[in-house]
Amino acid sequence: MTAGERQRALIEDYLLIEDPRERFQLIVETGASLLEPFPEELRNDAHLVPGCVSKVWLAIREGNDGKIELRIDSESPALRSVGALFCRVYSGVSAREIIDTAPEFIEALKIDLNLTPTRMRGLRHIRELILESVTGFLEP
Numbered sequence: 001m002t003a004g005e006r007q008r009a010l011i012e013d014y015l016l017i018e019d020p021r022e023r024f025q026l027i028v029e030t031g032a033s034l035l036e037p038f039p040e041e042l043r044n045d046a047h048l049v050p051g052c053v054s055k056v057w058l059a060i061r062e063g064n065d066g067k068i069e070l071r072i073d074s075e076s077p078a079l080r081s082v083g084a085l086f087c088r089v090y091s092g093v094s095a096r097e098i099i100d101t102a103p104e105f106i107e108a109l110k111i112d113l114n115l116t117p118t119r120m121r122g123l124r125h126i127r128e129l130i131l132e133s134v135t136g137f138l139e140p
Contacts, residue, residue, distance in 0.1 A: 003098060004101050006088060006089045007101060011104070014026070015108070015109070020110035020114065024110070027082065028078050029081075030081070031081025031082065031084040034084045034087070035073070035087065042057060044057075049126055050125060052079070052121075054079055056072065056073070056075075056076070056079055058083075058129055058130070059071040066095075066137075068091065068092070068094065068095055068137065069091055069092070070090050070091045070130065072084070072086065072126070078119060079122055082111060082115075083126060086103065086130065089103065089105065095137040095138050099135065103127055
């Protein structure tokens with residue numbers, strides 16, 4: 001499945017809940033359960049996302065098959081859960097797909113209406129760090 005297909009499926013799944021507040025509550029309640037445990041040895045300053053008020057750790061690596069693996073964790077349940085959506089869309093695809101697939105799920109699911117401007121800046125920083133990191137995996 002491509003990143004775009006994953007994103008469309010994710011949006012369709014969550015849009016079954018019409019009320020944006022109820023939808024966001026479900027994302028926060030269930031999103032983090034989708035995450036694999038974040039390795040304790042990666043919970044360090046080198047993996048902190050700069051510019052986030054709450055601590056957010058992001059680890060990105062390229063597998064032997066050229067597919068990107070994302071891991072994320074946060075002190076904030078909301079950022080942890082939305083981070084899980086980033087992982088659901090972007091883990092297991094190529095760096096090029098990640099670059100070419102904007103996180104449209106944020107607006108489509110109206111996540112942006114449920115986060116403070118500070119948290120939204122945090123999401124932008126997460127996306128920027130993902131892009132910066134995966135760009136390094138592209139062939140020159």
